Amino acid sequence: MGGVSVEGGHGGKKSVDSEIPLVPFIDLLLCCIMFLLVTAVWNKLARIETNQQQPGQNAPMDQPQEEQIRLFVHVSPTGYVLSDTAGVRIQIDKAGDVYDQEGLREKLRDRRQQEPNRRDLIVTADDGVVYEDIVSAMDIVVGEGYEDMSLTPPQM
């Protein structure tokens, strides 16, 4: 048993020597460990949130729709295309077989400087593109602050 010995206890006063009950303490720790081991999650799963609505699609019918420039990141088998409805089109080609993620990140950062308040962006992809590459693109888009992200196929 562990104990704490402090000078005192003389002169008719109650002794201040006290023992820490180690066995119940160890029991408590072991119970905690058992509980945490049973409920432990070793692989952390999470989600990337998107919707299938284009920006402004939910606007009330009685209000005139404001002309809004839409920003797109298109994932094609040859690379990324950053474009908008105002006519900007920036091609970011693959480096070999790998998508140029750093290039996309840089272009989105440049765009962010032009429009610091924009939060919406539409990600589109072609048939034949692997799901992992689309998730990587969405990850970069969200990471650059475009949190109101939509994922729509080009023809939808």
Added chain:
Amino acid sequence: MSIHAPGRVLLHQIPLKFVHDRVAGGGRKGVDVAIALVPFIDFLITLVVFLLTSFSASGELLAQRPNLVMPEAANVIDLEIAPIIAIDPQVITLDNRRMADTQTLAASAQLERIEQLVTDLETLKRNWSVLHPREPFSGTVILQADRNVDFRVVKKVMFSAAQAGYTNISFAVNQGAGGGGGE
């Protein structure tokens, strides 16, 4: 009878001399060992702290499947309760019920509804409205797809979900380095 200091006594009436010799030392190292409690408690506390830091309340909402490898992402949020559509290289399932074949959907270029999926999602939507009459329907579905699945298949699943009223799609991923997960 004189009084003398007591020595080691071990059941003198039982002739277990080897036990007596061993307990008494017998010229060798004694077997009395004190457990070092303080390092033991330190170890337990460290273990508890480690397990507490890796504790996740929402981790069990989604289970890993043996034949499905999810992609990694860093800018993510925590999982929430929603219907789970899983797309593995063989089949598409909704809450572990088979809906369609992945290969069949990947073979056709036409954007078509997955009728079984739409029907089941509509049923889930109706059930949700009955169970939560005062809450607005969020229309969220979790898509757990294999990382090598063609986007054509994902597109058809998303289209079917949208037809059933589920327009918010959450893509399940493995949380990579620098992940948020704070929301």
